[in-house]
Amino acid sequence: xxxxxxxxxxxxxxxxxxxxxxTAKPLIRFEGVVKRFGDDVAVNGVSLDIYEKEFFALLxxxxxxxxxxxxxxxxxxxxxxxxxxxxxxxILAKPAHKRPVNMMFQSYALFxxxxxxxxxxxxxxxxxxxxxxxxxxxxLALVRLEGLARRKPDxxxxxxxxxxxxxxxxxxxxRLLLLDEPLAALDKKLRDETQFELVxxxxxxxxxxxxxxxxxxxxxxxxxxxxxxxxxxxxxVGRPSEVYETPNSRYVADFIGEVNLFEAKVISxxxxxxTLAGDNCPAGYAVREDDLLSPGAAVTLAVxxxxxxxxxxxxxxxxxxxxxxxADIGYLGDWTTYLITxxxxxxxxxxxxxxxxxxxxxxxxxxxxxxxFSPDAAVVLTS
Amino acid sequence: MRRGPSAFxxxxxxxxxxxxYLPILLLVVFSFxxxxxxxxxxxxxxxxxxxxxxxxxxxxxxxxxxxxGLVSATLATGLGTLAALALSKVGGFRGRLLFSGMIxxxxxxxxxxLGLSLxxxxxxxxxxxxxxxxxxxxxxxxxxxxxxxxxxxLVSFDKSLEEAARDLGRTPVQAFFDVTLPNIxxxxxxxxxxAFTLSLDDLVIASFTSGxxxxxxxxxxxSQVRLGVNPEINAVSTLxxxxxxxxxxxxxxxxxxxxxxxDAV
Amino acid sequence: MSKLRPxxxxxxxxxxxxxxxxxxxxxxxxxxxxxxxxxxxxxxPYAPRLDLSKGLAGVSTFLHSLDFDAYRHMVEDGVYAAAxxxxxxxxxxxxxxxxxxGYPMAYGMARCPPKVRQALLMMVVLPFWTSFLIRIxxxxxxxxxxxxxxxxxxxxxxxxxxLMDNDPAVIIGLVYAYLPFMVLPLYSVxxxxxxxxxxxxxxxxxxxxxxxxxxxxxxxLPGVAAGALLCFIPMVGEFVIPDLxxxxxxxxxxxxxxxxxFANRDWPAASAVAIILLATLIAPILIYQRQxxxxxxxx
Numbered sequence: 001x002x003x004x005x006x007x008x009x010x011x012x013x014x015x016x017x018x019x020x021x022x023t024a025k026p027l028i029r030f031e032g033v034v035k036r037f038g039d040d041v042a043v044n045g046v047s048l049d050i051y052e053k054e055f056f057a058l059l060x061x062x063x064x065x066x067x068x069x070x071x072x073x074x075x076x077x078x079x080x081x082x083x084x085x086x087x088x089x090x091i092l093a094k095p096a097h098k099r100p101v102n103m104m105f106q107s108y109a110l111f112x113x114x115x116x117x118x119x120x121x122x123x124x125x126x127x128x129x130x131x132x133x134x135x136x137x138x139x140l141a142l143v144r145l146e147g148l149a150r151r152k153p154d155x156x157x158x159x160x161x162x163x164x165x166x167x168x169x170x171x172x173x174x175r176l177l178l179l180d181e182p183l184a185a186l187d188k189k190l191r192d193e194t195q196f197e198l199v200x201x202x203x204x205x206x207x208x209x210x211x212x213x214x215x216x217x218x219x220x221x222x223x224x225x226x227x228x229x230x231x232x233x234x235x236x237v238g239r240p241s242e243v244y245e246t247p248n249s250r251y252v253a254d255f256i257g258e259v260n261l262f263e264a265k266v267i268s269x270x271x272x273x274x275t276l277a278g279d280n281c282p283a284g285y286a287v288r289e290d291d292l293l294s295p296g297a298a299v300t301l302a303v304x305x306x307x308x309x310x311x312x313x314x315x316x317x318x319x320x321x322x323x324x325x326x327a328d329i330g331y332l333g334d335w336t337t338y339l340i341t342x343x344x345x346x347x348x349x350x351x352x353x354x355x356x357x358x359x360x361x362x363x364x365x366x367x368x369x370x371x372x373f374s375p376d377a378a379v380v381l382t383s
Numbered sequence: 384m385r386r387g388p389s390a391f392x393x394x395x396x397x398x399x400x401x402x403x404y405l406p407i408l409l410l411v412v413f414s415f416x417x418x419x420x421x422x423x424x425x426x427x428x429x430x431x432x433x434x435x436x437x438x439x440x441x442x443x444x445x446x447x448x449x450x451x452g453l454v455s456a457t458l459a460t461g462l463g464t465l466a467a468l469a470l471s472k473v474g475g476f477r478g479r480l481l482f483s484g485m486i487x488x489x490x491x492x493x494x495x496x497l498g499l500s501l502x503x504x505x506x507x508x509x510x511x512x513x514x515x516x517x518x519x520x521x522x523x524x525x526x527x528x529x530x531x532x533x534x535x536x537l538v539s540f541d542k543s544l545e546e547a548a549r550d551l552g553r554t555p556v557q558a559f560f561d562v563t564l565p566n567i568x569x570x571x572x573x574x575x576x577x578a579f580t581l582s583l584d585d586l587v588i589a590s591f592t593s594g595x596x597x598x599x600x601x602x603x604x605x606s607q608v609r610l611g612v613n614p615e616i617n618a619v620s621t622l623x624x625x626x627x628x629x630x631x632x633x634x635x636x637x638x639x640x641x642x643x644x645x646d647a648v
Numbered sequence: 649m650s651k652l653r654p655x656x657x658x659x660x661x662x663x664x665x666x667x668x669x670x671x672x673x674x675x676x677x678x679x680x681x682x683x684x685x686x687x688x689x690x691x692x693p694y695a696p697r698l699d700l701s702k703g704l705a706g707v708s709t710f711l712h713s714l715d716f717d718a719y720r721h722m723v724e725d726g727v728y729a730a731a732x733x734x735x736x737x738x739x740x741x742x743x744x745x746x747x748x749x750g751y752p753m754a755y756g757m758a759r760c761p762p763k764v765r766q767a768l769l770m771m772v773v774l775p776f777w778t779s780f781l782i783r784i785x786x787x788x789x790x791x792x793x794x795x796x797x798x799x800x801x802x803x804x805x806x807x808x809x810x811l812m813d814n815d816p817a818v819i820i821g822l823v824y825a826y827l828p829f830m831v832l833p834l835y836s837v838x839x840x841x842x843x844x845x846x847x848x849x850x851x852x853x854x855x856x857x858x859x860x861x862x863x864x865x866x867x868x869l870p871g872v873a874a875g876a877l878l879c880f881i882p883m884v885g886e887f888v889i890p891d892l893x894x895x896x897x898x899x900x901x902x903x904x905x906x907x908x909x910f911a912n913r914d915w916p917a918a919s920a921v922a923i924i925l926l927a928t929l930i931a932p933i934l935i936y937q938r939q940x941x942x943x944x945x946x947x
Contacts (some may be wrong), residue, residue: 464651491933616785627777
């Protein structure tokens with residue numbers, strides 16, 4: 001991606017980026033993978049590389065094919081076309097039980113007739129007895145369940161079950177761990193904690209994780225890279241910050257986070273700044289010119305709510321100012337969201353961090369306000 | 384909150400239960416009647432039980448019935464488990480419609496038809512009729528019941544458990560024995576017990592398919608009943624009912640205890 | 649690519665499939681064949697027999713001597729038609745009474761507290777596990793002229809009733825024996841019903857009875873259908889009940905097959921009756937089977 005090398009995108013800096021190294025060999029490679037169920041195409045020509053030690057997230061709405069993609073890796077589905085290789089070796093020839101890939105199931109799939117210890121030891125039947133016991137103890141310590149080794153799954157809380165499922169899946173030391181909606185069954189607070197725990201665990205183990213989720217926050221917090229899927233295809237792959245800050249399509253911009261989309265037409269460009277016209281902003285837009293676009297081209301400007309300033313004072317010229325009226329205010333505690341009606345009838349969403357406890361001139365319903373965003377804030381989408 | 388039962392609800396249940404249980408209760412009571420007449424209470428006695436244990440023909444019939452029941456129930460449970468597994472597979476397979484038809488049809492098929500058709504089969508292949516033909520016939524009839532009981536359990540069985548077992552290095556066959564079977568075991572036991580009781584109870588099919596020397600208990604009871612009410616039949620019936628009731632109530636209590644234990648957690 | 653249903657998925661079905669094909673499906677072919685044969689004084693008592701030693705000629709002779717005599721005989725003799733109609737009549741009346749008795753009972757059970765419900769359910773299942781024959785036998789002692797019912801009526805100073813060896817006795821037996829089969833499917837749909845639907849109905853202005861009639865009852869129709877089929881189909885072919893409780897004038901097809909086979913040793917006639925019975929029941933059996941499959945898929 002050209003933009004990422006020129007600009008510092010997002011607030012996180014990370015040196016781990018094997019996908020930018022042309023000599024790096026991927027751990028997992030999908031090549032033109034297609035999977036049909038009857039007349040439905042679940043996965044439609046997916047090619048994707050996943051590298052060792054990555055925490056890779058497949059993100060998309062339900063029915064987008066992400067789970068099918070994962071189940072093909074585990075060996076529960078066979079692609080109709082294409083290849084899947086692990087360290088260059090075709091894994092499609094191997095049945096599920098011979099693949100060095102383990103899965104943590106969304107339902108956890110803990111064996112109800114076995115206790116915690118026996119569940120964790122289930123995948124270790126080829127190890128000598130001593131080693132197996134050691135490994136089970138190690139896993140119990142890793143997920144902090146030492147005292148519960150003899151409990152049956154139905155005697156555990158949701159969070160404890162989740163940790164047993166995790167321990168059981170990593171116990172055989174797979175080359176790749178698949179996590180199917182790993183946090184979906186947990187309540188919000190536990191989910192927030194567990195996200196960071198999973199990342200810490202993955203780094204400690206040095207294992208490659210691939211997670212399937214429909215929850216963008218989960219994907220953003222945990223992963224090194226996110227692949228956004230739609231209708232069986234991968235729409236965009238990149239670091240969470242890249243996918244968030246430079247979405248390559250309306251679909252991605254809209255799916256990840258909140259976004260305002262302004263329809264506009266290119267008027268002129270000088271190599272640094274591009275001037276555009278649109279119904280919502282009578283004064284015209286000014287945005288950073290990233291790609292070469294000829295005048296007259298129709299584009300969509302995507303601007304995140306937190307990058308739009310709400311003010312009672314008129315912004316200076318060239319700051320993409322729009323006059324509007326407050327239609328609704330949502331107070332979330334840390335943030336406040338404003339819905340503001342602008343010329344052209346569109347409702348713009350703007351968010352403001354509540355960094356001060358005392359606000360001098362609070363904004364009220366039906367107030368006339370000004371919106372503005374900096375030329376850097378908008379992403380120009382052509383598709 | 385569910386509204387409680389109304390007086391009408393309670394009355395329907397009580398009358399229904401009375402209708403179901405009164406005849407059985409009377410039968411049990413009169414098995415302890417000293418008099419040979421059913422309508423006259425001649426005092427408490429266990430003489431009909433004593434008579435029962437001296438009736439060699441009756442004892443032989445019990446022996447035949449138990450042997451047929453044990454073997455046919457085991458056969459039916461094995462085959463029924465396989466049938467239930469096939470039926471519960473998602474997506475189906477070629478011939479599934481015919482197969483499920485063959486599973487459900489015998490459940491409602493009049494026994495007279497089943498008995499007659501099986502007899503004609505044994506005659507056509509020249510199999511001598513006896514304890515084995517009854518066993519095979521009972522296994523055929525009860526395998527469908529077994530399949531339905533086990534399938535009902537498999538429907539609620541989380542398929543991802545089997546996938547998890549394969550993911551953790553088990554072949555499909557190993558996954559079945561390590562994970563599926565232990566989890567459906569209660570249903571398999573229930574299916575066996577059902578198959579056994581059905582075999583124990585059957586009169587019609589056994590009448591068609593048995594031969595000399597393989598008279599089952601229901602056949603023996605039937606031929607006695609045709610001659611009229613007989614306190615000895617009351618005694619053997621009471622024993623049978625006691626046996627089955629003990630089994631069913633024990634199974635019920637075990638299930639209740641397990642539920643209580645689960646709720647306690 | 650066409651939708652291929654993989655054969656290997658059905659692999660566990662192979663053994664039960666072959667078993668049922670051999671012991672359930674194939675015998676029906678034999679019944680059909682025998683119904684076209686003639687009675688003979690031999691063992692087995694029918695002709696012709698397929699003689700494969702004569703090769704194709706044997707097959708041809710065999711095929712030519714098959715006829716519809718057994719069926720023709722059945723049409724000519726009014727007893728069979730009467731038995732056929734009376735079987736359907738008994739089954740229909742029995743099913744109707746069972747619905748009237750079973751529905752309030754299942755409904756009452758479903759309204760009980762969960763703990764009581766479990767115990768009641770077990771009590772309904774228990775007779776299902778006890779011998780059919782014994783349960784019918786228990787009624788003989790009650791219904792016979794000098795039986796317990798008349799003794800009780802006499803004690804109350806009421807005239808005795810004749811409820812043995814006649815049609816009402818058969819109906820009592822049918823209702824008694826099949827009651828659990830009616831209650832169980834009804835109970836399972838009624839018990840699953842969401843209580844909030846009734847609350848919604850009364851919130852929208854229904855009286856309790858209207859709520860039952862407009863919400864509960866329509867929603868329980870699958871259970872009504874399942875229970876009715878589960879009782880009606882085997883009742884048409886019932887043998888033990890008409891034999892033990894019915895009189896000599898009680899005609900039912902199951903009894904006819906039994907008599908033709910064991911008493912008259914007319915195997916072709918018994919087979920022809922069986923085929924007619926089967927032809928009558930095949931449609932309800934298919935409906936029942938489809939309904940069961942749908943129920944299981946819905947779960």
